[in-house]
Amino acid sequence: MIVWVIIGMAVVTAVPRFLPVFIVDKVAFPAWIDRWLNAIPYAALGALIFPGVLSVKPDAPQIGVIAGLVAILLSWMNVHIIGVVIGAIATVFLLTL
Numbered sequence: 001m002i003v004w005v006i007i008g009m010a011v012v013t014a015v016p017r018f019l020p021v022f023i024v025d026k027v028a029f030p031a032w033i034d035r036w037l038n039a040i041p042y043a044a045l046g047a048l049i050f051p052g053v054l055s056v057k058p059d060a061p062q063i064g065v066i067a068g069l070v071a072i073l074l075s076w077m078n079v080h081i082i083g084v085v086i087g088a089i090a091t092v093f094l095l096t097l
Contacts, residue, residue, distance in 0.1 A: 025043045047068070049068075052064075053065060053067070053068045056092055057092075057096060063095045063096060064092070066091060066095060067088045067089075067091040067092045068088070070088055071084050071085075071087060071088040071089055074087045074088075075092055
């Protein structure tokens with residue numbers, strides 16, 4: 001009995017994840033929906049990163065903000081992603097000495 005419950009839960013979880021993969025190519029969205037869907041990864045990434053930026057050093061959140069600004073500047077200058085990460089880490093390191 002428990003095996004059937006596990007299989008049922010797996011199917012119910014998998015279907016909503018795999019179904020869009022097969023439907024997205026068949027549906028033509030209006031331009032505004034395409035723009036909105038293209039913004040979702042950036043919004044999700046920002047929502048994941050921003051709390052961590054403010055909690056780098058809880059008693060001095062400005063350190064995380066400065067490191068975030070350094071990362072934005074390096075990205076704007078088209079530095080490779082590894083360089084951006086190393087630049088932000090080095091900024092935090094230097095400001096916490």
